[in-house]
Amino acid sequence: MEKLISRFFKIPNATSLPVYLAEGGYEAAKLALRNRKPEEIEGEVKRSHLRGLGGAGFSCGVKWSFVPRDTGKPIYLVVNADEGEPGTFKDKYILTYVPHLLIEGMIIASYAVGIHKAFIYIRGEYEMPYLKLKEAVGEAYQKGFLGENIFGTKFDLDIVIHRGAGAYICGEETGLLESLEGKKGFPRLKPPFPAVVGLFGCPTVINNVETLSYLPFIVQRGSEWFAKLGTERNGGMRLFSVSGHVKRPGIYELPMGILLRSIIYEHAGGISEDRKLKAVVPGGLSAAVLTADEIDVKMDFDSLKAVGSMGGSGGVIVMDETTSMVDALRVTMQFFAHESCGQCSPCREGTGWIDRILKRIVAGKGRADDVDHLLDIGKYLGGTTICALADGAQMTFLSYLKKFRKEFEDFIRNSSLRANAGWSSGGRPLGLPAPDGRSGTVSEAISGIASAGRLKAPSSQ
Amino acid sequence: MNQPAIFTPELKKRADQICANYPVKRAAALPVMRLVQETYGSISEDAELEIADYFQIPPMGVRELMTFYTLFYSKPKGKCHLQICRTLSCALRGAEELIRDMEEKLGIECGRTTEDGQFSLDHVECLGACEKAPAGQINQEYAGPLTKEKLFEIIKQYDVSKA
Known part of the structure; x- marks a missing residue:
């Protein structure tokens, strides 16, 4: 399958300008500045169904269209390279291996x-x-691709x-x-949205590194081609x-409509040591966890939303049966x-309570009503705060409790046994065998303890 | 305020250059604080006051930034600063055990520096190096997948007595 951005990761020294130019670099930006009108590019990007790939998944072209052009104030582009989900x-790879692709995308977005x-x-x-990015920006300035009169046009960008x-x-x-x-x-209350009142009170476009890096391809090969690579409205x-x-x-780097199963078993080579899959987080830590039965889902934003999770940042975290x-x-x-930044009480207090209760449970002091208590706290975590951190925390939190409720209840019921066995206190690495060689799951652990003759297995086991 | 000791003419010149990038001077606060920290190894209370003075903001404004952001230090870190990621991808691959092994080896808890000033140990949240889990940073440099053996080897390079 053809690769777009990630093709450059395999080209030696693609971070340097001469190599990037030899690969056809900056041709899209030249084409845009010399032969296209700004509004043509905006239309093209809208039709490409390029979505915000930082996590929110909002249409890139529509986001641009919210920016008022006639306020008399400068408009700013802010690139979100604060990859932290x-x-x-992924953004680390773009910045390290092909920073000029981002710069080219920025020129196109700024012009549009x-x-x-x-x-x-x-x-x-x-x-x-x-360091790689800084070097690339320096090279681009030197070559006249940044600064004044870029590519001999009247367009300036710093x-x-x-x-x-x-x-x-x-x-x-x-934030x-x-x-x-x-x-x-501290995140701001919205509205006003940054498109209207953003950086220094001016209209501002905020785009993720990866989103911008797809723009050169869209300009060169057209919105129709790009849109068709993905699924409906997920270009x-x-x-x-x-x-x-x-x-x-x-x-x-895979099409939006790829199945999660295919990512795990074909592309990433399957589960380590050929163990069984237990659960997977499909879109960064804030996304609802999926069970092994739920991996025949397309990985576009809308399909993942339909199963109660989210595409988010595209971070897939796989957990095997021993987890x-x-x-x-x-x-x-x-x-x-x-x-949690501490600005809103439901998030600051809610995540703190949950953290302390879960640590208490793992330390062997779980209480019979803990799961219901946690569900109750979780109920008020989302939808009550300024930003989406708490919404994400809520989504993933509730998904674990609901989909693996029995495991939590068994754990709490048996936690005093685990504590007495001396290895339960959150110390053991997740998903690896316990220090005594036994596997990490609760039921196996309990039977293991029982067979060692130290403790009687609970009747439910 | 007394004679500025932190903002030497040279440092002030570099700070002014950074400020020139922004339409509002205060926007340069984070980069200038980084500059101070890179120059002196940490941001002392005296430095906080001078930074506040430089930006014409209340000292509390600088203290807020010091405590909000994890990369500003009020005390210098050890010559070898080990930071180990503890978030999910790394935890799944043994980060928590690794952190405890390092605490034991260095004889300090996370967040501390050894008395001889050689080593600092911190656990951190996701570094964006999950493909190399368990991952960490040794001073500025990313490293992974980390093992106890690899880390012990690094410690040996800094301090043979800990070998």
């Missing part, structure tokens, strides 16, 4: 919307990607690279804007980041509790 690492100043907000931990300082919430677009203005990354391909218990973790879902959820909610 757990399980996602009438933008002359762009900021790339890159997550603070990304050192190598930052790019500033802005490094983040470690905060998941700054990947949320309004990002606050951070870019030198403040804490093209995307970079799936696959991790967890698979034989070949990595980036796989304790209680531990997996503990780790997941620990993340959200840590990364």
